Amino acid sequence: MRDRVTMRPPTRRRRPLHLLILALLALGLSACGDAEQNALLPAGPYAQEPHDLIIPVAIIALVVFVLVQGLIIYSSWRYRERADDDGSLPEQVHGNTRLEIVWTVIPALILAAIAVPTVQGIFSQMAEPDDDFMTIEVIGHRWWFEYYYPDHDIYTANEMVIPANTPVRLQMTATDPARDASQGVIHSFWVPRLAGKQDLVPGQTTFLNLQADEPGRFLGMCAEYCGLSHANMRIRVEALDDGDWQAWVDNQTSPATVPDEGTLEARGRELYGDLGDRQACASCHQVWEGDGSRSPGQGPDLTHLMSRQEFAGAIHDLDAENLRAWLADPESMKAMNYELDGIGMPNLNLTDDELDALVAYLLALD
Numbered sequence: 001m002r003d004r005v006t007m008r009p010p011t012r013r014r015r016p017l018h019l020l021i022l023a024l025l026a027l028g029l030s031a032c033g034d035a036e037q038n039a040l041l042p043a044g045p046y047a048q049e050p051h052d053l054i055i056p057v058a059i060i061a062l063v064v065f066v067l068v069q070g071l072i073i074y075s076s077w078r079y080r081e082r083a084d085d086d087g088s089l090p091e092q093v094h095g096n097t098r099l100e101i102v103w104t105v106i107p108a109l110i111l112a113a114i115a116v117p118t119v120q121g122i123f124s125q126m127a128e129p130d131d132d133f134m135t136i137e138v139i140g141h142r143w144w145f146e147y148y149y150p151d152h153d154i155y156t157a158n159e160m161v162i163p164a165n166t167p168v169r170l171q172m173t174a175t176d177p178a179r180d181a182s183q184g185v186i187h188s189f190w191v192p193r194l195a196g197k198q199d200l201v202p203g204q205t206t207f208l209n210l211q212a213d214e215p216g217r218f219l220g221m222c223a224e225y226c227g228l229s230h231a232n233m234r235i236r237v238e239a240l241d242d243g244d245w246q247a248w249v250d251n252q253t254s255p256a257t258v259p260d261e262g263t264l265e266a267r268g269r270e271l272y273g274d275l276g277d278r279q280a281c282a283s284c285h286q287v288w289e290g291d292g293s294r295s296p297g298q299g300p301d302l303t304h305l306m307s308r309q310e311f312a313g314a315i316h317d318l319d320a321e322n323l324r325a326w327l328a329d330p331e332s333m334k335a336m337n338y339e340l341d342g343i344g345m346p347n348l349n350l351t352d353d354e355l356d357a358l359v360a361y362l363l364a365l366d
């Protein structure tokens, strides 16, 4: 007997323990990864509100969980099978009106009490803020967010720039491609540190308020599965103090840089408008040089491209190397399936010389 016991390989017994430790580590470390997308670290009033609801609800849920699980564990232990059981059934009970009323009424009261701040919160996230606010239109595309500032006639993408300490009212919809609402899909806007979560629905307008109390960068992402590159549809909110915000608005409302004639950048600008028998960049993008009002194409506005830090759904750093890779083969940088679905940006088979000139031009669009 004893031999058999010692012969059992010791590793077998420890495996569950190892797995448990690994699982706990993974859980703990995953929390360290991105503290920036954390609804438990609210950075403004519209995120504070859901936060102040999450905490008490979580505590109530925890108490209920411990109580119910505790009772289950207690009764399985208390009424476990014993050596001296004679095999007869325990006393059979059916129903206990008083208990049943108690455990129906208490949860009903808890739910009713939680419903009041929940409904209030939902409306305050969507209603017009009491103080002076700024409106930004948000358009969900497959798979990038576009922002339009109606007060300033500014179009931008991926990075939303806002003044700190000012309520911002997002007026949102979804369209795609070629701005055809019937082709759009549902997205969801979620920047956990600044606001609750709200869907963008084709053909409808939805609202969401957000505010950052301090300047800073706040991350978010599309929170409604919307197809192939859903995971590549990120949101960056840059909250600026008054001076930086004014400088940003002044830059965005000024026309794009037009490079001096004879330069590589100028050659890039020509190619941007005309690629021979290939589709021109200008047919999908807009670089506003001051004539007429800004009107967006199928792709992001590039007028002040280099004022942003990331591109293509805010997944790549905006630098020469990445831009070149993007123009040479967009599909290799972000799954879009342009060939099949016509979504995203096509591969225009650019030569090395064309790439040099186009990248130089884009880098000049500051």
Ligand SMILES: [Cu+2]
Binding pocket: 140, 143, 186, 187, 188, 222, 223, 224, 225, 226, 230, 233
């Ligand atoms: Cu999406």
